[in-house]
Amino acid sequence: MSFSTPIKPAKKARIGLYSIGLRAYWDQFPGLRERLIEYSVFLEKKMSLSGEMFNFGLVDDEAEARRAGEWFNEKNVDLIFCHSATYSTSSTVLPIHQICKAPVVVLSLQPTERINYGKTTTGEWLAHCGACPVPEISNAFNRARIPFRVVSGLLGLDYTPAISLANEVTKDRKEAVRAWRQIDQWIRAASVPRNLCHSRFGFLGNTYNGMLDMYSDFTMLQAQTGLHIEVLEMCDLDRFLKDVTPGDVKRKLEEVYEMFEISGDSPSDPIAKKPSEQQLDWSCRVAAAQEKLVREYDLDALTYYYHGAPGSEYEKLQSGFIVGHSLLTARGIPCSGEGDMKTAVAMKICDLLGTGGSFSEIVVADYEEETIILGHDGPFHIAISNGKPILRGMGLFHGKQGAGVSVEAKVKTGPVTTLNVTQTGDGNLKMIVSEGESTNGAVMTIGNTNTPVKFRGHPDEYMERWFSEAPTHHCAVSVGHNAELLKKVGQLMNIPYVIL
Incomplete structure (x- = not known):
């Protein structure tokens, strides 16, 4: 397999x-x-x-x-x-x-x-x-x-x-x-x-505190997409963690070596180091528990976030999330971080269409190249990777509790499309679609995914147009120019869409 x-x-x-x-x-x-x-x-x-x-x-x-x-x-x-x-x-x-x-x-x-x-x-x-x-x-x-x-x-x-x-x-x-x-x-x-109305999306933990754009009514999501949301607790995952065997960890470690390159220390960022054996072992142990959770609850996608009290068992558990959620995303179970359910929907749509769908947000603009860097510290979709993603040990997760292993990767060079699923003031979902080109420009080596994308027009023009549509700040990045395809999805689902 x-x-x-x-x-x-x-x-x-x-x-x-x-x-x-x-x-x-x-x-x-x-x-x-x-x-x-x-x-x-x-x-x-x-x-x-x-x-x-x-x-x-x-x-x-x-x-x-x-x-x-x-x-x-x-x-x-x-x-x-x-x-x-x-x-x-x-x-x-x-x-x-x-x-x-x-x-x-x-x-x-x-x-x-x-x-x-x-x-x-x-x-x-x-x-x-x-x-x-x-x-x-x-x-x-x-x-x-x-x-x-x-x-x-x-x-x-x-x-x-x-x-x-x-x-x-x-x-x-x-x-x-x-x-x-x-x-x-x-x-x-x-x-x-067809797939969404037969899907079970897991919601593990909570939404990142204060990110108001990501809060959504679960009934609204089911009413407009047909998907079921299964609310999960950290103790559910902890229960499966206790059942993980050494054989389970060994199999996950084999998957990790097949899917990732294990990095050395970052040349630029002192908090991004070569993952230790202990960090890899813990990430694989958590990854095995995550797959057991997905299978037990018959999930088709998952969104997650948990802060955890400093030094607590759940803080340690969530620090091992990223590797396992990247493995799940590679196997058709898209996982979105920070409790962003709408972006999990966007990622699932892209995955069902065979175009990938990686969890991203705006990182920084490069005005010399006129590109916008898209990426995140969370799961990455291996199917659209430019070579093997890299695993780095992180001394801390910025803006979050704990430390652990993160994914550093870049989307394939060539045509890409972003899909943002947002919610309007009247409580309806809306799709925002943008086509661009992933370039071979320079990226950071800080343990995050980041890809330079050139959109039509100047970065400022593009960002002003995107922001004016009131997006959720996360999006799914897919490979290929898929605007016409996503437009058809919006029409069939009766979801309003905008193509930038």
Whole structure:
């Protein structure tokens, strides 16, 4: 087993699919119905790479539409793709979505980049006129107050059906590539609400005293995301600590050496030293207890903070948190520090999308490079690390009680996206998304994660725009430019979003 093997594999989104047509066509144009079904099978096969597929097949009248709506309800789908395969009346589409309330995306995907004008028959044209009914369908959805989205482009076949009179090999054309990028993003985005509404988030200890931006109503979080919050006590973790065996510690130490580089003393900071054997042993012992806690309570994410009275057992216990929480984050259980539950949600969203999601805040601006350093003293996501993260022994944790081992790391150089989940004055969640570039600029060697990021515009301009959106001061850093993907998550979850 690798340290990156998920403790709880994510659920795939349940995706509904159907194609539309006009029943009167089938007798008039032999082979058309079978041709459209072939396109539908192609869509199903390609979509199944990202989602769990439920293909109803061809819907060609109002009665069949009602059966499809009931069928999609039975399958508990998260998202439905309506493949506009040829002309169909809007009355063939609307009943499906009046019965099944899952979000809908209409696919207007033409099979060929250009019809064969000299040879095309009416039947051939009808196989390529999927865009024709989309305005009518859009109007019906709008008047029925049903939200919808449309993806237009080319179907993207890698062969030409025998019946076709035109070239249908379009998989490499930009119109097909763009359309399938959008489709894949919708499927990946749909996995987020499915997983969140089946998730258990642990809240261990309390929120850092005085950080008012991080305080949230647990009922609000469950109401708007579907996740369950399990309130945990330090004595719960202490109970599992007592059950840790030498074998458990040995296994954790093996994970640590696989995942981290063990540092020497920091060249610049006198409180950042090479971790001692005792510090590593304690961190591994606590890490074993943390995994037992996660498994016992079936957690999907965890946020934590505990101050502890000076010299107390719980102060010593919390001083060993960072290594174990980084190990958990690497295995699909994102852990956010300082009791920041909203950022745990942001980290989980990024992790579900396969883009990482590391706990961060603004560290400092570099006006020479026009970058902003993002990082924290807490857990780091190994999947997005620029090389092996480094472990350093800390003589103290700044602003907190105790001392222990911390993670020093940098996010991979290249495109990155930050996701901030904040709470507005009217009690609603809000997503703030920013795309930038992680650079290979200089970083500090103080036992913290820190990554220089160049955002669009000058650092001052960016920070003023970000601050004006009233963010929580923490965010999740993910790799790749993911604004469009996160926008789809916001739309599917009915969470307002801003892209800076």
